[in-house]
Amino acid sequence: xxxKPRVEVCFTPNLFPLYAEDFEVVVVIDVxxxxxxxxxxxxxxxxxxxxxxxxxxxxxxxxxxxxVAAERKxxxxxxxxxxxxxxxxxxxxxxxxxLVLTTxxxxxxxxxxxDIEHLLIGSLLNLDAISKYLIDLNKSVLLLGSGWENKxxxxxxxxxxxxSENLLKTNNFESYNDSTIAAKYLxxxxxxxxxxxxxxxxxxKRLKKLNLNQDIKYCLTANQTxxxxxxxxxxxxxxx
Amino acid sequence: xxxKPRVEVCFTPNLFPLYAEDFEVVVVIDVxxxxxxxxxxxxxxxxxxxxxxxxxxxxxxxxxxxxVAAERKxxxxxxxxxxxxxxxxxxxxxxxxxLVLTTxxxxxxxxxxxDIEHLLIGSLLNLDAISKYLIDLNKSVLLLGSGWENKxxxxxxxxxxxxSENLLKTNNFESYNDSTIAAKYLxxxxxxxxxxxxxxxxxxKRLKKLNLNQDIKYCLTANQTxxxxxxxxxxxxxxx
Numbered sequence: 132x133x134x135k136p137r138v139e140v141c142f143t144p145n146l147f148p149l150y151a152e153d154f155e156v157v158v159v160i161d162v163x164x165x166x167x168x169x170x171x172x173x174x175x176x177x178x179x180x181x182x183x184x185x186x187x188x189x190x191x192x193x194x195x196x197x198x199v200a201a202e203r204k205x206x207x208x209x210x211x212x213x214x215x216x217x218x219x220x221x222x223x224x225x226x227x228x229x230l231v232l233t234t235x236x237x238x239x240x241x242x243x244x245x246d247i248e249h250l251l252i253g254s255l256l257n258l259d260a261i262s263k264y265l266i267d268l269n270k271s272v273l274l275l276g277s278g279w280e281n282k283x284x285x286x287x288x289x290x291x292x293x294x295s296e297n298l299l300k301t302n303n304f305e306s307y308n309d310s311t312i313a314a315k316y317l318x319x320x321x322x323x324x325x326x327x328x329x330x331x332x333x334x335x336k337r338l339k340k341l342n343l344n345q346d347i348k349y350c351l352t353a354n355q356t357x358x359x360x361x362x363x364x365x366x367x368x369x370x371x
Numbered sequence: 372x373x374x375k376p377r378v379e380v381c382f383t384p385n386l387f388p389l390y391a392e393d394f395e396v397v398v399v400i401d402v403x404x405x406x407x408x409x410x411x412x413x414x415x416x417x418x419x420x421x422x423x424x425x426x427x428x429x430x431x432x433x434x435x436x437x438x439v440a441a442e443r444k445x446x447x448x449x450x451x452x453x454x455x456x457x458x459x460x461x462x463x464x465x466x467x468x469x470l471v472l473t474t475x476x477x478x479x480x481x482x483x484x485x486d487i488e489h490l491l492i493g494s495l496l497n498l499d500a501i502s503k504y505l506i507d508l509n510k511s512v513l514l515l516g517s518g519w520e521n522k523x524x525x526x527x528x529x530x531x532x533x534x535s536e537n538l539l540k541t542n543n544f545e546s547y548n549d550s551t552i553a554a555k556y557l558x559x560x561x562x563x564x565x566x567x568x569x570x571x572x573x574x575x576k577r578l579k580k581l582n583l584n585q586d587i588k589y590c591l592t593a594n595q596t597x598x599x600x601x602x603x604x605x606x607x608x609x610x611x
Contacts, residue, residue: 142523145386149521281389283382285549309525309573317553320560333549 135305136271138298140291140314143278144240150308154273157244158253158261158294161277162286163334164215165237166360167254167350168200171217173369174256174356176226180367182238183231192231199231205341216346217256229366236277236284241362244275252360252367255290255325255350260357262297264370269303274314285317285332286351289325292318293353325351375545376511378538380531380554383518384480390548394513397484398493398501398534401517402526403574404455405477406494406600407590408440411457413609414496414596416466420607422478423471432471439471445581456586457496469606476517476524481602484515492600492607495530495565495590500597502537504610509543514554525557525572526591529565532558533593565591 141150160166169180183189186201186208193199193211200213207214215234232238244250253261253274265272274294276287292314298304299315306312321328326348329335338347349355359370381390400406409420423429426441426448433439433451440453447454455474472478484490493501493514505512514534516527532554538544539555546552561568566588569575578587589595599610 142382145389146522149385279549282386282548283550283553285553288549288553307573308522309519309528310523312571313523313525313528313553313557316560317556320556331552333547 135303136269138272138274138295138304138306138311139308140274140276140288140295140311142276142283142288142310143281144243144275145281147243147275150273153271154247155270156249156251156265156268156272157247158251158265158272158274159237159240159244159277160253160274160287160290161234161237161240162254162290162350163338164217164346164350165232165234165277166252167256168215168217168220169232169252169360169367170254170256170356170358172220172225172230173358173360175220176223177220177230178227179229180360181229181231181365182241182367183233184239184242186233189231189233197231198225198228202234204235205338205343216343217349218346236279240275240277250362253290253294255293255353256355257358258290258293258353259297261359262294264359265294265298266301266303272298279334284334286329286334288314289318289321292316293322375543376509378512378514378535378544378546378551379548380514380516380528380535380551382516382523382528382550383521384483384515385521387483387515390513393511394487395510396489396491396505396508396512397487398491398512398514399477399480399484399517400493400514400527400530401474401477401480402494402530402590403578404457404586404590405472405474405517406492407496408455408457408460409472409492409600409607410494410496410596410598412460412465412470413598413600415460416463417460417470418467419469420600421469421471421605422481422607423473424479424482426473429471429473437471438465438468442474444475445578445583456583457589458586476519480515480517490602493530493534495533495593496595497598498530498533498593499537501599502534504599505534505538506541506543512538519574524574526569526574528554529558529561532556533562
């Protein structure tokens with residue numbers, strides 16, 4: 132019997148070494164808001180995104196004249212033009228341009244999985260598109276949540292659960308880990324009302340305090356784009 | 372306004388440093404099966420349990436003439452009389468005696484939280500008893516799942532969710548972490564049928580292969596005892 136490819140969920144980047152094993156594909160997820168911002172920026176025509184982990188690297192790029200987005204703890208870092216609000220990328224100002232991006236959690240997760248052959252960017256915004264792509268790819272895939280400072284994060288887990296469910300229901304994938312079962316259960320109970328389900332979540336409260344309710348609503352509305360960002364060399368591009 | 376004590380969930384021992392902060396109380400949970408075995412042993416009259424992390428320590432105790440239970444990967448380690456099947460403690464053979472115990476996951480979690488003032492042992496077996504005790508104690512409490520080799524484990528998270536829900540519904544506790552919300556949601560969707568809910572869980576499958584379905588059924592039946600094991604010095608005793 133031919134073994135099916137696996138789909139598994141790893142809740143946070145610090146757990147990545149425990150789950151990494153032999154996955155050829157990793158999908159990084161940071162629903163609020165880094166990977167939602169990345170999907171949106173590509174949808175509106177950005178050409179390349181260079182994810183960097185530190186503000187120092189971001190500053191070096193800025194000083195060379197790049198467009199640089201820098202977010203820490205939900206806010207744009209002083210001295211930078213952009214943060215990680217997806218809504219700020221819903222226009223053609225950066226069409227054809229390269230954007231450098233550093234965020235509290237999301238870009239770190241991208242860089243942790245740097246030795247993986249296929250690194251993709253997932254969010255609720257491109258949920259069905261990325262699920263379909265993964266089904267066609269038919270390789271074992273690890274869904275990596277960005278968490279919040281390495282703590283478990285509800286919205287990333289729900290998004291990972293949604294992708295897992297899409298793959299598992301084809302019967303062409305299997306999963307062994309309890310984290311995948313839990314993510315799937317969380318998604319199934321959240322799916323009729325993400326916004327209500329997440330009202331108690333720590334991250335939503337954090338962003339609400341910063342008046343980012345519009346951002347949250349946008350990030351929690353599934354299937355707004357078909358783009359699939361992937362890593363090529365040290366930067367991200369879009370597949371379609 | 373007086374701040375309420377917190378109740379939070381930490382899914383696995385390796386995440387403990389991220390969550391530990393200023394909790395005065397930690398409840399260690401290993402539903403399948405270490406903390407269920409500990410609760411059962413005390414219920415049937417064991418006087419003291421000495422949790423040790425390594426087989427080497429367990430062997431030293433055995434050579435001194437102690438009753439020693441040693442489990443690795445679900446099985447009794449060769450050369451020892453007991454494992455961590457709770458059913459093997461449902462008799463009075465060890466009444467008044469001291470038992471030394473080492474298990475794959477549970478005893479490690481107990482020893483990781485060793486600097487905490489109040490360390491208690493939780494399982495579904497003593498769910499309501501320990502919830503009531505924690506409510507009366509009225510201090511911030513961290514519920515620490517033992518996981519499976521540091522990976523997220525469904526049954527421990529559900530048990531932690533059940534205790535969280537009991538505390539939170541009094542309105543005398545609060546929680547900030549998404550892990551607590553997720554545990555609570557998982558518990559709420561599992562509570563009418565733990566056994567069915569867990570049928571896909573990795574740990575249940577592992578134990579089923581070892582013909583331990585009776586153990587699983589017993590461990591997943593809530594409120595079979597009022598005992599609350601706690602740590603005193605280097606060993607565990609029961610409170611009531």
